[in-house]
Amino acid sequence: MSTVKEHYENVLSEVYVWMFDGFDNALQKNADFFKRHKISPRQSGIAIDLGAGCGFQSIPLAEVGFNVTAIDLDHKLLSDLENRSAQLPIKIVQDDLVDFDKHTQGNAELIVCMTDTLCHLESKDKVKSLFEKVVTSLEEKGLFIITFRDLSFELPELERFIPVKSDDDTVFTCFLEYEPETVKVHDLVYRKKDGNWSLNKSYYRKLRLSKQWIEEQLTKIGFTQFESTIDKGLVTVIAVK
Ligand SMILES: C[S@@+](CC[C@H](N)C(=O)[O-])C[C@H]1O[C@@H](n2cnc3c(N)ncnc32)[C@H](O)[C@@H]1O
Known part of the structure; x- marks a missing residue:
């Protein structure tokens, strides 16, 4: 993490x-x-x-x-x-x-x-x-x-995949994984450079x-x-x- x-x-x-x-x-x-x-x-x-x-x-x-x-x-x-x-x-x-x-x-x-x-x-x-x-x-x-x-309220199942924003060069999706006191927030950002897509990904915890x-x-x-x-x-x- x-x-x-x-x-x-x-x-x-x-x-x-x-x-x-x-x-x-x-x-x-x-x-x-x-x-x-x-x-x-x-x-x-x-x-x-x-x-x-x-x-x-x-x-x-x-x-x-x-x-x-x-x-x-x-x-x-x-x-x-x-x-x-x-x-x-x-x-x-x-x-x-x-x-x-x-x-x-x-x-x-x-x-x-x-x-x-x-x-x-x-x-x-x-x-x-x-x-x-x-x-x-x-x-x-x-x-x-x-x-x-x-x-503090949980999104169910596939609702935990959140399309944050996208355009021609960037696609940002977030995935939430609930824990009792925190949520693991997985951020996935695809970016296009010189015609090629690359993925930046990381997760951290947020308090509920x-x-x-x-x-x-x-x-x-x-x-x-x-x-x-x-x-x-x-x-x-x-x-x-
Ligand atoms: C969601 S952003 C909000 C930034 C700004 N208030 C806004 O509305 O755009 C959260 C910010 O908190 C900063 N941050 C998180 N934890 C911090 C900490 N313990 N000390 C200082 N900055 C922190 C992050 O680096 C980030 O810039």
Whole structure:
């Protein structure tokens, strides 16, 4: 099995932007999300993006006035972010997101951990200890935004083969294998170069988290209000300290 870092290096980071229909499309979707939820700087203006990738959240947040610390393990995705954010107040850090507090100063107004990043952590215990760091690193009334796919329900049999995206040169299929606490996510990417197809394949584990479990953990450590939704299996939790 690959580690998360190896999985991104071997398969995902090369097709990541393509998978989301291009950079501009993904930036617009996230900018719309933040606008819809009225997310703009009101206090310190400090934001932290956990698992920032190539900046689909960091960039729109910086564009509305946040000073963002963007932290991720993947070198290629962070280079993409650097190339797209020259004039923006974004500090880019390559490190494990659970150590985010080593790279930030002062309490944040906003911490985001979006598009399944939370499910990449090794265990629920790691999620809990991350949440404890998050709550102590937020200002009073600070916001914590999480989005992820609910993998707590099992897809049956052939439904576990998911056609992620394809075009003339790339075919991306995913296969899910369920375990009690995790899902083995097998990513298979065929790419055509100079008329020849080659296959890149790798699998890693994602945590099976539910909206209810996340809300319970956040409540235990002092988050008081939630705006949570689940839409076609995608969970969004906006928690207020
Ligand atoms: C599904 S992507 C989401 C990226 C970005 N938030 C977005 O919406 O496009 C998950 C990201 O989390 C990063 N990641 C996973 N586990 C990590 C960890 N422990 N520390 C830092 N980054 C991590 C991966 O490298 C990847 O860029």
